[in-house]
Amino acid sequence: MLAQAQDATELAxxxxxxxxxxxxxxxxxxxxxxxxxxxxxxxxxTSACSPTSPTRR
Structure with a gap:
């Protein structure tokens, strides 16, 4: 996971x-x-919103 994060950082x-x-x-x-x-x-x-599926308008 750390290597993937490093690759993503370099690409960005x-x-x-x-x-x-x-x-x-x-x-x-x-x-x-x-x-x-x-x-x-x-x-x-608790929250009604899931962090992985935010409500968007």
């Missing part, structure tokens, strides 16, 4: 370089999303 940065962006980011691909991390830190709370 190369794509940004080719696009001519001034500021590059790795997108924190190796991290769990902030919202998921925050939600799992709330003990005793």
């Amino acid at each position: 940065i190369r794509d940004q370089e080719r696009a001519g962006l001034d500021l590059l980011t790795d997108g924190e691909i190796r991290r769990e999303s902030y919202s998921n991390h925050f939600a799992t830190a709330l003990h005793g709370r």
Whole structure:
């Protein structure tokens, strides 16, 4: 999994370089999303929304 995350990070940065962006980011691909991390830190709370299937409009 770590090797895949590293490959994805390198690809994302190369794509940004080719696009001519001034500021590059790795997108924190190796991290769990902030919202998921925050939600799992709330003990005793439940959510009607699943982190894997967000409601979009």
